[in-house]
Amino acid sequence: MIYSCMKYSLAENHSGTRYKVPPLHHIIPRIHLLSYLKKRKDRKVFLIVGRAGQGKSALAADFLTRNRLQYTWLNLTGEERDPKLLLECIVRGLTGKILGKNSSPAQPPLLGTVLNIIQEQTEGDHFIVFDNFQRVKSSREIGEQVEQLIALLPDRLHLIILSREYPHLSLTKLRIVRDLVELRSDDLAFTEEEIHTLMQSQCQINLNRAQMTGITGVCEDWVTAFISLIELLDSRPQSERNHLIERFIEQRKLPALDAFIEEEVFNPLSEIEKAVLTRLAGYNSIQALLATRLIGEDGVTVLKKLIERNILLRWVDESLTIFSFHPIFATFLVEKFQALPANEQTELHRRAAFYFQDYGDRDEAIHYFILSGEYGKARDIFQEIAEDSLEQHKYDKIHELL
Structure with a gap:
């Protein structure tokens, strides 16, 4: 049986789904990851960071369920950028009650009070899960609140943070004392053995x-x-x-992946971010100089921020500022590019052609001059290559170009 990593139902303003755990029917047990977590289940903080659809929530829920561990699961919606609301949500998840409903909103619950309530309401080890932590990552107040929570957690209380982006939290001390478990996208990826097993057992x-x-x-x-x-x-x-x-x-x-990328990755982006990604579609790798030529220096800044947010984009060589799209995301973006007005596509191809010509990549320059309709320029470069190849007796190069 297999599980889908597609987004599970979240009604963001409905308290009944704020605490909803992802469904665990039809799941692929990640045996080696589950074993890794089980051996470290006494640690204070678990941080699982991966892009959308990487199976973070399903893995955490499977780990908690298989080991019969007590937990409070909180799906963050973005509303919890207010620290007092975050504390209210934790207590409500445990007790079903609104903390301090007889008191003024100007008197938020103290963290110590919340920790006392957690200890009163639970027995043995208890795990607090913050799912979709990237939705509150930008809040400095939340970062400070969570750091305080980590510092004050009693030994039997544990925190699991699931996020698409690496949180702005000070975790150095936890690493030093070996009280932190970290998993990232590379760790969550299927091994070849898992892929072979799945293909054999399912297909x-x-x-x-x-x-x-x-x-x-x-x-x-x-x-x-x-x-x-x-x-x-x-x-x-x-x-x-x-x-x-x-x-x-x-x-x-695949149609299912197109739908997932549209809903989970592309639609949440700003219009500027969408425009930047769409106009860079079709390149196997993107150097900062090429991106600047096509979309301006601000576009490169946008790309760097998107990499930090774990979008389907990665560094090929950070020292040389070379980016690359995930292959499936690249295909998705090419279709977005093809929906641009024809004159805009032509202008982007023309800019790319001149860029490659300026930097000596004559093959790519020919390709983009042809796409932009600049056949005369493509012919001139072809003629240069042909003459050079004849002089050097590189007849295969002429055949390749033809």
Whole structure:
């Protein structure tokens, strides 16, 4: 059985779903990760950071459920940027009551009072889970509140933070005293052994080396991409499955993933962020100089911030300021680019052509001059390459260009 990493139902302003745990039916047990967490379950803080659809919530819920651990699960909506509301939510999750409802809102509950209530309402070890912590990450007050909470947690109380972005918290001391467990996107990625097992158990397919290389090359470390592919294969006849794998490797897309990216990754972005990503679509890697030529220096600043937020974008070489999109996200963005007005597409291709010409990449310059309709310039560069190749007896180069 498998689970979907797609977003589970959250009604952000409804108290009944603020405390809702992700469903655990149809899950893929991450045995090695569950074992890793179980061995460290006595530690004070667990920090699991990964991009959307990386299985953070499902892993944490499975860990708590399998080990029969007590927990209070809080789905952060963004409203809890006010520290007093965060404390109210913790208490309400435990007791079902609003703390201090007979007192004035100007008199928020003290952290010590909340910790006393938690200890009174629980027995043995208890875990407080902050899911979607990235929604309150920008609040300095929340950061200070959580740091105080960590400092004051009794030994039997533990905190699990699930976030798409690394939180602004001081965790150095916890690392030094080995009281922190950290998992990131690379840790959450499926191993080759897991992929083989899933394909065999769910789809009755034994992947050959080329298929494994192709699938991992397209999905990289994104758990939802693997699961979406497996769910598609599982729903189709055995005779079609190898063909579907080859098509997925070639096209680098699935309808379910397009829908997920649209809802969970692209739509929450600002209009400026959407514009920057769309106008950089189609490049295997993006140097800061190319990005500046295409969209201006402000666009590079936007890209750096998006990487920090764990969008489907990563550093290829941070020292050289080279970025790369996740392959499936790149395909998604190309379709957004193709929806731009034709004159804007042409202008972006023209800027790219001149950039590659200026930096000596004549092959790419020809490609983008052709896309921009500047056939004369493409012909001139082709002629230069042909003449150089003839002089150096590099006839294969001329054949390659043709």
